[in-house]
Amino acid sequence: xxxxxxLIGISVTVASGFLGGFLWAVRSGQFDDDYTPxxxxxxxxxxxxxxxxxxxxxxx
Amino acid sequence: MYxxxxxxxxxxxxxxxxxxxxxxxxxxxxxDECIDELIWVHDKAFCxxxxxxxxxxxxxxxLCTYYSLEQNPGxxxxxxxxxxxxxxxxxxxVEAQLISFRNDxxxxxxxxxxxxxxxxxxxxxxxxxxxxxxxSQSTVNFLRKEVSLTYFHEKTxxxxxxxxxxxxxxxxxxxxxxxxxxxxxxxxxxxxxxLGIAGFCFGNVMLLAFPDYLAVTENLQRRFGSFFGYLxxxxxxxxxxYSARGFxxxxxxxxxxxxxxxxxxxxxxxxxxxxxxxxxxxxxxxxGYLDSFTGLVFFMLIGKYFQQKTYDTxxxxxxxxxYFPVSITVLKDNREExxxxxxxxxxGDRIRIRNQELVPADAILMQGSAMIDYSFVTGESxxxxxxxxxxxxxxxxQVGESxxxxxxxxxxxxxxxxxxxxxxxSKSEEQxxxxxxxxxxxxxxxxxxLVAAGALAYWVPRDMNMAMKAFTSVLIIAxxxxxxxxxxxxHGHTLRVFGKNKFYLKNTAVVETxxxxxxxxxxxxxxxxxxxxxxxxYTGKTLIPTQxxxxxxxxxxxxxxxxxxxxxxxxxxxxxxQHFQEVAGKGLVGEVExxxxxxxxxxxxxxxxxxxxDTLKTTVYxxxxxxVLGYYTFFNVYRSGLKDILLDLNDKKLAVLSxxxxxxxxxxxxxxxxxxxxxxxxxxxxxxxxxxxLKNDHHQxxxxxxxxxxxxxxxQSDAGIALTNSITNFSPSCDAILDATAFDKLSKFLSxxxxxxxxxxxxxxxxxxxxxxxxxxxxxxxxxxxxxxxxMPISSLSVIVFATLSVKFAAKRAGL
Numbered sequence: 001x002x003x004x005x006x007l008i009g010i011s012v013t014v015a016s017g018f019l020g021g022f023l024w025a026v027r028s029g030q031f032d033d034d035y036t037p038x039x040x041x042x043x044x045x046x047x048x049x050x051x052x053x054x055x056x057x058x059x060x
Numbered sequence: 061m062y063x064x065x066x067x068x069x070x071x072x073x074x075x076x077x078x079x080x081x082x083x084x085x086x087x088x089x090x091x092d093e094c095i096d097e098l099i100w101v102h103d104k105a106f107c108x109x110x111x112x113x114x115x116x117x118x119x120x121x122x123l124c125t126y127y128s129l130e131q132n133p134g135x136x137x138x139x140x141x142x143x144x145x146x147x148x149x150x151x152x153x154v155e156a157q158l159i160s161f162r163n164d165x166x167x168x169x170x171x172x173x174x175x176x177x178x179x180x181x182x183x184x185x186x187x188x189x190x191x192x193x194x195x196s197q198s199t200v201n202f203l204r205k206e207v208s209l210t211y212f213h214e215k216t217x218x219x220x221x222x223x224x225x226x227x228x229x230x231x232x233x234x235x236x237x238x239x240x241x242x243x244x245x246x247x248x249x250x251x252x253x254x255l256g257i258a259g260f261c262f263g264n265v266m267l268l269a270f271p272d273y274l275a276v277t278e279n280l281q282r283r284f285g286s287f288f289g290y291l292x293x294x295x296x297x298x299x300x301x302y303s304a305r306g307f308x309x310x311x312x313x314x315x316x317x318x319x320x321x322x323x324x325x326x327x328x329x330x331x332x333x334x335x336x337x338x339x340x341x342x343x344x345x346x347x348g349y350l351d352s353f354t355g356l357v358f359f360m361l362i363g364k365y366f367q368q369k370t371y372d373t374x375x376x377x378x379x380x381x382x383y384f385p386v387s388i389t390v391l392k393d394n395r396e397e398x399x400x401x402x403x404x405x406x407x408g409d410r411i412r413i414r415n416q417e418l419v420p421a422d423a424i425l426m427q428g429s430a431m432i433d434y435s436f437v438t439g440e441s442x443x444x445x446x447x448x449x450x451x452x453x454x455x456x457x458q459v460g461e462s463x464x465x466x467x468x469x470x471x472x473x474x475x476x477x478x479x480x481x482x483x484x485x486s487k488s489e490e491q492x493x494x495x496x497x498x499x500x501x502x503x504x505x506x507x508x509x510l511v512a513a514g515a516l517a518y519w520v521p522r523d524m525n526m527a528m529k530a531f532t533s534v535l536i537i538a539x540x541x542x543x544x545x546x547x548x549x550x551h552g553h554t555l556r557v558f559g560k561n562k563f564y565l566k567n568t569a570v571v572e573t574x575x576x577x578x579x580x581x582x583x584x585x586x587x588x589x590x591x592x593x594x595x596x597x598y599t600g601k602t603l604i605p606t607q608x609x610x611x612x613x614x615x616x617x618x619x620x621x622x623x624x625x626x627x628x629x630x631x632x633x634x635x636x637x638q639h640f641q642e643v644a645g646k647g648l649v650g651e652v653e654x655x656x657x658x659x660x661x662x663x664x665x666x667x668x669x670x671x672x673x674d675t676l677k678t679t680v681y682x683x684x685x686x687x688v689l690g691y692y693t694f695f696n697v698y699r700s701g702l703k704d705i706l707l708d709l710n711d712k713k714l715a716v717l718s719x720x721x722x723x724x725x726x727x728x729x730x731x732x733x734x735x736x737x738x739x740x741x742x743x744x745x746x747x748x749x750x751x752x753x754l755k756n757d758h759h760q761x762x763x764x765x766x767x768x769x770x771x772x773x774x775x776q777s778d779a780g781i782a783l784t785n786s787i788t789n790f791s792p793s794c795d796a797i798l799d800a801t802a803f804d805k806l807s808k809f810l811s812x813x814x815x816x817x818x819x820x821x822x823x824x825x826x827x828x829x830x831x832x833x834x835x836x837x838x839x840x841x842x843x844x845x846x847x848x849x850x851x852m853p854i855s856s857l858s859v860i861v862f863a864t865l866s867v868k869f870a871a872k873r874a875g876l
Contacts (some may be wrong), residue, residue, distance in 0.1 A: 004284060008291070012264060019260040026252050036202040039179045040186070043129075 089115050090229075091132025111136065114228050118184075121191055126184045133180030135229030146226070148387030148399040149219040149234075158218070158234065166196065167218070170208045171225070171232035176200070185230060192216055192224050207232075236381035236402055251368055255361045258303040262354040265292045269351035273846050289341035292350045300334050304357045306364070322501035322544050325508060329539020330356065336532045349536065352848040356541050359856040367548035367568050376566040376794060380455070380477050380768060383436060384420050388413075391464065405467055414462040421454050421467045422474045428463035432456040437476060438585050438719050438767045455768055479744045479772040495572055496820055497547040501540065508538035515839040526841045533843035537834030541852065542827030542859040546820055549863035554816045557871040562799035563809055570795045573779045574813040576760045580709060581751060581773070583765035584718035584728070587783050589696040596629045600690015603682070605632060607689075610652040611682055613637050614659055618648050622680055623659070626692055647680075658683045662691075696724060698731065701804025706732055708807035713759065715739070717747045719769055748772035764806070768792050781806075805876070812874045819866045826862050830855035 025031065085094045087107035094107040102119070106112040114134060118126055126133060148154055161168040176185070181200075185207050188198045194216025199208045207230075211221055225232055268288040311327035314320055330353065337348030390400040391410040402420045405411070410426065413419055418436070430446040437455040446452055452465060454474040471477060512534040519527035551568035558565055565571065582588050603611065613634040615627040640650040647660015658665055665681040665688055681691040706714070715737040716728055722740040729738060739750060751773045754761045763770065763777035766784060771792035774780030782794035783803060798806070834851055837843045 001283065005287070008268075011267075012291075012295075015260060015264060019256065022256050023253060026249050026256070031249070031252060033201045033203065036182060036200050039182055039202065040200075042179070043125075043183050043186075 086132065087111050087134075087136075088127070088132065089134035090136040091134070092136055107136070117191070117228065123184065123187060123190060126180050129183055130178045130180040133178050133184075135175045146219050146222050148401065149222055150217065151387075151399075151401070154386060154401065155218050162213070165212055165214065166210055167213045168208065168210050169218075170206050171222075171234070172204075172206055173225070173230045173232050174205055175230050176202065176205045176207075181230070184228065188224070191228070192220070195221060195224075234386055236384040236386055248368075251361065251365050254303040254306070255358070255365055258299050258354060258358040258361050261295045261299045261303075262351075262358040265295050265354045266351045268292045268295075269347065269845070269849065272347045273849065285347065286341070286344060289347060292348070293338065293341055296334070296337075296350045296354050299354050299357050300330075303361060304330055307357075307360070320498070320502040320505055322497040322504075322540065322547075325501055325505040325538060325540050326360070326544055328505065328508075329536055329541075332532050332535035333539070336536065347845055349845050349848050352536075352845070352852050355849075355853055356539065356856075359853070360541055360544055363545040363548040366552040369552075376797070380480060380771070383418070383455070383768070384471070385418055388417075388420055402471055405471055407467055407470060409467045411465050411467060412462055413458045413465060415458060415460060417458055419452050419454055419456045419458065419465065421471045422469040423452055423465035423467045425450050425452055426464045426466050428461055430463050431459045433459050435586075436767065437769045476744060476768060479748065482745070482748060482772060495547070495569070496817065496824075497544065500543055500824060504538065504540050504543065508534065511538070511835060511839065518839070519841070529843075530839055530841045533838035533841070534835060536848065537838045537843060537851070538831060540827065540831070542830060542855040543824060545856055545859050546823035546827060546863055549860055550816050550820045550823060550867055553864055553867035554813065557812070557867065557876050558809060561805055561809075561876050562802040563805070564797045564799075566795045570779055571813050571816060573760075573795070574762070574810055575817045577712065577762040577779060577810060579713040579715070579754055579759040580762045580764065581715045581717055581754070581777070583747075583763075583767070583770050583773075584716055584724070585696075585720050586766040587764055587770075588698055588702060588716070588728075590699050595695040595697050596626060597693045597695065598690060599693060600682075600688075603689060607655075607684055608632055609635060610655055610657050610684065611659060613652050614640065614648050614650040614657045617650070618642055622678070622694070623648065625694070626659075626680060629692075656685050699800075699803050703731065705804060705807045709810070713737075715750075715754075717742050717750055717765075717770075717773065719743070719747075744769040744772050748776050751776040762810075764798075765792070808874060808876060812871070812876055815870050815874065816867065819863065819870060822866065823859055823863050827855060827859050830858075 085098055085105040086092070087094055088104035089106055089111035092107045094105055097108055099106040099109065099112050101112055101115065104115070106115065111134060118124060149158075156162075159167050159169045173185070176182070182202055185200050186198055188195045188209070195209060195211045197210040200206070201208070209221065211218075222232060222234070268291055271284070271288070307323045307330060308327050310321065310323040314324055333349050333353045333356070337350045337353060340346035340348045341350075384402060387399045387401050388405065389397050389412040390405070391412055392398055397412065400409070405421050411420075411423065419432075425446050425448050427448065430450075430452060431443040432446050432452055433443045434453075434456050436457060437453070443459045451468065453476060454471070455476045469475075472481070512531050515530040515534055516527055519530050548568060551571045554571045555565050555568055608630050609632045612627060612630040612632060614637055615623045615630070616634050617637060617640050618624070635652055637650040637652055640648070642648050643660070643664065647658060647664040649656070649658045651657070659680060659682050662679065662681055665683050667681055667688055678694045679691045680694075682689050710733065713735070714732050716732065716739065718738075718740050719742055720740060722738075725738055725740065729736065732738070739746075742750070747770060751761055751763060755776070755778070761777040761779075763773045763780045764783060765771075765774055765780070766782060770780075770782075774782060774792055774794045779796065780794040781796045781798050782792055783798050783800055785800045830851060834843065834847075837847060
């Protein structure tokens with residue numbers, strides 16, 4: 001049953017890793033603007049067709 | 061009297077031909093109808109040279125994707141900006157105030173660009189580096205309408221960057237507030253950090269506490285109990301010292317001010333929970349309540365987060381500096397123009413105001429014909445004509461030719477700006493003490509302490525151990541977590557319901573303030589009245605249809621707002637006009653089918669003063685072949701639904717504050733009822749004082765206004781609502797922004813916020829049930845970690861669900 005110490009140690013370490021990742025993401029401003037990146041990703045490769053979907057979103 | 065002159069330039073002729081003969085084309089760049097001009101480039105129609113220039117610039121740089129992302133995304137180039145306007149940006153002092161970061165090669169700064177409206181805008185603004193190699197990077201935050209720029213200041217000075225933006229139609233709004241040094245505070249991420257850490261600790265502590273809940277794992281618990289205990293303790297330390305800190309500081313703040321707020325019983329409960337757990341773990345007497353502790357903090361932080369998440373993309377705290385320009389053109393003694401920071405304007409300075417520029421200080425008109433648009437200040441959209449020698453107040457926008465003024469008061473001492481010297485603007489907003497939650501919190505702690513003392517008194521003679529257990533259990537279970545969740549969730553959902561209906565509150569506390577309102581004060585112009593519409597009445601000799609047609613034809617060629625309104629009012633078609641001429645600020649003249657038609661002010665048509673009736677109203681006279689036939693009068697049009705709203709609000713005291721004269725008094729009195737107090741010719745400071753008087757009489761005052769002149773009153777009132785036609789555009793500092801289209805729902809909003817207070821009371825009742833169950837167990841000494849672990853999350857969740865559902869249900873019933 002001693003393995004439990006190891007398992008809990010690992011689980012807490014992994015979880016801390018995720019917590020660290022979350023804190024880093026907040027710190028780097030990824031939670032500040034949740035709209036523009038979604039539009040920006042559609043700009044790659046010189047889009048040629050008009051983008052009706054985003055237009056509908058603007059209208060809201 | 062003005063001499064008649066017939067001046068007809070070639071330009072006018074061409075413009076007229078273009079307007080009459082071509083069918084309407086839409087500008088490829090901005091989508092406007094090409095009425096005055098039509099330019100063809102690359103088989104594409106443009107409405108003006110400005111739009112064409114932008115297109116050519118983009119085309120040259122292979123940036124035509126701009127046009128494929130959205131249809132006609134551009135911003136009209138009709139109002140060309142004089143590029144000398146940005147000369148002040150060469151000033152190192154101004155530049156230093158705008159820039160957020162600077163080193164030897166690069167500068168970083170953020171501009172607010174109100175024109176940003178579609179994904180094409182984002183694309184173009186993020187591709188600025190293709191237009192100017194001096195710009196290394198630009199990132200858009202669309203919701204905030206901001207672009208963050210990084211540029212090489214050696215290669216491209218700030219002025220060139222701004223000029224480039226202005227040239228492509230995205231002129232950044234650089235205002236006095238930007239140079240104040242007080243940078244807009246970044247939204248706080250604290251709550252997200254706290255929530256993340258609390259969530260992480262809660263999950264792990266729960267996992268470690270699990271063996272304790274089940275009988276099967278008793279063996280496991282015996283062997284690893286203390287290891288689990290110490291690990292949970294370690295995990296809950298950051299929760300206690302970081303995540304939960306807000307509750308403790310708030311409680312201490314309250315005590316310092318000799319008040320008991322809702323955070324007081326919470327802090328007591330948390331402290332009891334944490335110290336009992338520590339004691340149990342260290343002495344090995346039990347597993348502690350750390351799972352409940354971390355869980356509680358996590359849930360309550362969710363409530364806080366929910367409460368805090370409001371409309372941070374809207375600005376509620378703007379003052380006049382957000383609208384005033386940074387610099388102004390000053391004429392030196394030798395008539396040389398120099399750009400001077402507005403703050404350094406002195407009495408006696410001569411300033412030049414160009415078309416569409418704002419007058420920053422009270423000044424006397426020295427030269428030029430002024431058409432002053434006070435819409436910023438009063439909400440009145442119609443430009444007013446001023447003659448040389450008249451005082452023009454700060455906040456006025458000049459429409460038309462450039463004028464010269466002499467400053468009579470410094471910026472901070474002006475008619476409008478001295479409002480901000482009033483003390484209401486200097487004190488920060490206090491914590492609202494009278495809120496339901498705080499009152500409930502006060503009673504809660506009294507009852508809790510009484511019950512705890514009772515339990516202690518009962519058990520001490522019988523069983524000392526039991527006495528301690530019962531005492532601490534009472535303190536723990538009495539922690540009103542569910543109670544503290546009720547208000548944020550009910551208010552938070554109300555906020556969203558309102559937001560869906562285009563009524564945006566500054567924060568959740570405003571809901572409670574709105575529910576208590578008993579007096580409503582309206583501004584007149586622009587608030588009760590529709591700024592863009594007017595009722596038109598004709599008095600005089602009746603015009604026969606052909607005469608009406610002639611008048612309409614002449615009006616067609618004028619862009620003056622009054623002409624436009626009469627034009628829309630008159631039926632029929634238009635015919636050709638010859639020898640058309642417009643005398644700015646006076647009137648129009650033109651020949652239609654041999655008849656000489658003149659339309660304009662009384663003085664322009666030679667109507668003598670004693671014949672002019674209704675001097676308080678705006679009038680436009682008409683004459684045909686030199687004979688004055690009659691005149692048009694303009695009435696304010698009250699907003700649609702105003703009658704119904706006022707009817708719904710008749711249980712409240714109503715009042716009107718108007719900066720205007722009293723020619724509408726009778727109509728207003730009829731609309732608002734006999735008891736309503738009407739005040740006319742009110743200055744901004746008088747408006748503020750009126751609200752102050754009402755508050756001194758212990759009224760809960762709601763102010764509804766729209767202009768900068770209402771700013772003081774909005775701030776002074778318990779709740780100030782700014783009415784606006786476009787929420788991103790303009791609004792003085794206020795507690796709530798109401799879109800003008802939703803004005804007819806105002807009474808519904810007020811009654812709904814009252815209803816939500818009942819919902820809060822009901823939610824309190826729900827949470828109390830749990831507290832009573834818990835307390836009954838606690839005083840008998842039956843309260844155990846497992847009971848706590850079950851009871852606390854259930855009570856929190858049921859309160860959240862109850863609050864959410866009941867607000868949704870109530871909103872549906874109220875038709876919101």
